[in-house]
Amino acid sequence: MTGAKGPRPRHIPQRTCIGCREAQGKRTLIRVVRTPEQRVIIDATGKANGRGAYLHANAACWEKALKGGTIKYALKITPVPEDVEALRAFANELPAEESEDV
Numbered sequence: 001m002t003g004a005k006g007p008r009p010r011h012i013p014q015r016t017c018i019g020c021r022e023a024q025g026k027r028t029l030i031r032v033v034r035t036p037e038q039r040v041i042i043d044a045t046g047k048a049n050g051r052g053a054y055l056h057a058n059a060a061c062w063e064k065a066l067k068g069g070t071i072k073y074a075l076k077i078t079p080v081p082e083d084v085e086a087l088r089a090f091a092n093e094l095p096a097e098e099s100e101d102v
C-alpha cells in the first residue's frame, strides 16, 4: 500500500522559534546570528552570514531561550556575558506577549 497521493501542500518556509519551539512562517521572527568573531548579535537585516536562530518578537520567548540555554544549542556557542546582556536588553524592549494583529 502506498499512501494517498494527494497534492502536496505548498511549501512555506517555516522557522522555529527557539524560545517556544513553535514554527511560525508568517509571524515576525527576529534572527540572531553567530558572527565569525564568535559573538551573538541580533541580525536586523536577516542577511548576516553565520549560523542563525529565530525568536518571536516577544520577551517571553527570549527569556526562555536565554534562561534555558537554548540559544547555546541553537548557535553552538555560549554567548559572552555582554552579548547575553545585549540580547536581554533587546528583549526588554519587546512586548511581553506576542501581539496577534501585526
Ligand SMILES: [Zn+2]
Pocket (backbone or CB within 6 Å): 017, 018, 019, 020, 021, 022, 055, 056, 061
Ligand atoms: Zn516563540
